[in-house]
Amino acid sequence: MNANRIPVIFSHGWGENKGGDYFIYSYLTGFLASKGYFVVSIQHELPTDEMLAMDGKLQVTRKPNWERGVRNILFVLNTMKKEFPDLKYRQLVVMGHSNGGDMTSLFAHEYPELIHKVIALDNRRMALPRTKTPEIYTLRSNDYPADEGVLPSEKEKEKYGMVVEFTPIHHSSMDNDVTPEERKNMTEKVLEFLQK
Template identity: 35%
Template sequence: MSTKSAALFDANRDRQIPLELYFPAQQHRCTRESPCSVAFLSQGYGLRHTDYSFIANALAASGYLVVAIQHDLPSDPAISKTGDLVANRTPMWRRGIENLRFVRDSLSRTYIGFDWPGLVLIGHSNGGDLSALAVQESPALAATLVTLDNRRYPLPRTPAVKVLSIRGSDFPADAGVLPTVEEAVAGTCIATIAGSRHNDMNDHGPTDLQSEINTLLLSFLEDGRCGA
């Protein structure tokens, strides 16, 4: 496996988008005729896009091209923490969605040996919220959504997109974020890790939690299994 630090420039928005790319070990086997999988990682607010290498490395070892995207820049307004959080944070999420689309459109022209229609979106906390909104608005953007304890924006309720949400144990999600028993749809998995903390779901958290997250993630991506 190898990694590459890069940045894309979206001229229409005058915006730099820092990236970290994690390549599969057998990248030469990724061809247009036999494409390899691709996943985008969106970081939690206040964290760096490189703070999820435990996920990126596990996916790259499983044959994925992983693109970690830095959505928040020092020049951006601070995240809203009061009032209607969904309404107040939607402009930030839409900025992230534009990043996702721009990165996908740009890299798909360069890395042709990958399954871009089967894109997997993975996001922690605020990164999970923006990814959920992206899939809700544009189901064709990705085939699978994985969130790590997103708490504000509702998960999609559609069988058109496979959904895994790995939940921490210290903070509840807002009302309506998680599907009820009546709303549950095929291909959606909600998995809570006992004793886990929202702020630990990154490289700075305990290694046993990282291992549990990767086990749930890889099991779901490989065969749709809900749980280890």
């Protein structure tokens, strides 16, 4: 299949600083690459990094981690633009799961002009931007609710065209732990949003 030259930057969920987390979503990133997307998955964590905050008001105590993630995403994007200048950066997609979804959401708050589409896979702490541009899509798990204010209200969904879709998949199974049926469900939904 010919490459469509649309870049996708993927950010993984928190992996307890063990490293190698960008591999555990290969069913999804590999699928998108097979459809012609130029996919880059960032390794956000090193064993020497500070652990993710588990107490306090998480929207506050985890924000330094998300801010570092935003810097990582921006660095990767700027490096891609130098090394692969022919990609369609006006159609940039940023995507992430869980803590990576929170990083992705914060990146969309700070750099909306750089992004065409945002896909948040069950981010739970950082509020999704209320905006028409970039386009916002989120797939939700069936076992963990988002914190208050993360997801748009019905009125906000209508106003901004944001799409919130609930799935039968567990939060921790949105990586390579998904069943074959869940993989098909996830990849089809993501591709449908990307191609609309």
